[in-house]
Amino acid sequence: MTIILLLGVCLLILTGIYRERLVRLVGPSNRLVKKLSGYRWFQNPWLSGGFLFVLNGVLFGATLLILYGLSFLLIPYIHLFIMVGAVVVSLGAWIIIQHAWIGERKGQLLRGFIGSSFYLILTLVFIYMIATLEPQFPGDDTFMAFIGLVMAIVVTSGAFITCFLFTGLMTRREPR
Numbered sequence: 001m002t003i004i005l006l007l008g009v010c011l012l013i014l015t016g017i018y019r020e021r022l023v024r025l026v027g028p029s030n031r032l033v034k035k036l037s038g039y040r041w042f043q044n045p046w047l048s049g050g051f052l053f054v055l056n057g058v059l060f061g062a063t064l065l066i067l068y069g070l071s072f073l074l075i076p077y078i079h080l081f082i083m084v085g086a087v088v089v090s091l092g093a094w095i096i097i098q099h100a101w102i103g104e105r106k107g108q109l110l111r112g113f114i115g116s117s118f119y120l121i122l123t124l125v126f127i128y129m130i131a132t133l134e135p136q137f138p139g140d141d142t143f144m145a146f147i148g149l150v151m152a153i154v155v156t157s158g159a160f161i162t163c164f165l166f167t168g169l170m171t172r173r174e175p176r
Helices: 002-017 019-025 031-038 045-070 078-100 105-131 143-169
Strands: none
Touching (some): 019 078, 019 143, 045 078, 045 105, 078 143, 105 143
């Protein structure tokens, strides 16, 4: 499991390095980009940040629901494919939202922070869970729960950084 977590961190670093190439895959002529950029409410950083916050919550919740449903099946390693798919869908959604923004830099930063704060809140919740971790019964070993929470912190903080990088920090460039 540690190897998979380290592989994920390495892929996160590569995503940050090659983010321009990823953004070019979903161009500004995308149907969803045109639809979102046409809405007046989307150009308000508070409303579009709230939209991104809810979108992140829905994607995260849907992934958890799918993983929970798959826990009843005895198919090994399928959860890894679901998690990779969730990352790809999230990156695609963040790139679409980044392309659809037409506004000033300050609003983009605000929108990116509001939207990605979903993962920051989750990170803080997991840190609180570690701080208050207690055995459920006498003699209970909490080490595995601690390891799971540390992995959750790494995943959610990585999602916060990546979401903020794509939706708040990237500048919009017109195609050449």
